[in-house]
Amino acid sequence: MTMVTSAGPLISLIAGILILIMPRLLNYIVAIYLIVIGLLGLFGGHLR
Structure with a gap:
């Protein structure tokens, strides 16, 4: 099973935890x- 994640939600999660x-x-x-x-x-x- 391949999991594809985008950068936006991951960055938001990390930023929220750090805050x-x-x-x-x-x-x-x-x-x-x-x-x-x-x-x-x-x-x-x-x-470009």
Whole structure:
């Protein structure tokens, strides 16, 4: 049986566990997420 998982839910699960362990980590996770989404929005179509 082959299990295929996507990265989104796995990253969310890991981030949620880390936030429960260290609540201050939430600031960094949100900041990194916003930066990555912003960069993908600006340059996503131009990287190919």
